[in-house]
Amino acid sequence: MRKLYYAAFGYMIAGVASGLFYREFTKLNDFPEGQFTQLGLAHTHLLTLGFIILLIVLALEKVFALSRSRLFGWFFWIYNAGVVVTSAMLIWHGSLTVLGEESSKMISGIAGTGHMLLTAGMVLLFLALGRALRRSEAPAAGERMPQAQVAA
Template sequence: MISGLFYREFTKIKDFHGDTQLALMHTHLLALGMLVFLIVLALDKVFGLSGSKLFTAFFWFYNIGIAISTAMMGVHGILTVLGRDEDHIAEAVPLTAGLGHILLTVGLILLFILLGKRVNEHVKPASTPNEPTAETASAV
């Protein structure tokens, strides 16, 4: 919420009218930060994801990725509002943002690997109608 407030007030103070990365920070933080973790919370409740090394690795990679990516959105947006055009923003800004996106991706891959393992553990093979179940076989 603070990023949205900052965007509104900073652009108003600087009398800026145009596109800036600051306008996207609020949405990115809500979607990547809050909504994803609400979904992960529900998945954890069903599949017991937390407590494993893979979950811990996902958590740190993902959160560091969010922090780096949104920080670079903020830096890029502030520089834009202050009058820097794309040619005058240091290459380190988009490169660092790219690193943040890579960390986010690694985190998501770790989450999907863990989720795949947990889903497979929860799937019980169904017996076919022609095969006797364990109870039927022991009764014979």
């Protein structure tokens, strides 16, 4: 559980710092206010996908002991790799936009890989959650199932 706590805390700091970077970097480079850049998206991706989602997973871990599943370790590392890769590409692409530089298809490809990692991580999370739910609903050893469940 500490791993989730520290990761969520790290994403909170990174999210706030990326928002500060976005504001100051655009001002420093006289980037027109209101014009789109992906720097603002990095701020929200880090706070939402990193900070908030991992706090929710921390609560789920507390209730369902998700980490008892081998899938949970895979979820943690694959999902976090996806958040980091996706956010890094948003910052890279956004910085190039602010500087007036041309972006390459490589950035989009790497960002797509980050999104695929995020998706794989979410699938693993739901698989681990499903196993934990089945485990929590199973009767304990020596315990009889209620009559309504036996008839079904």
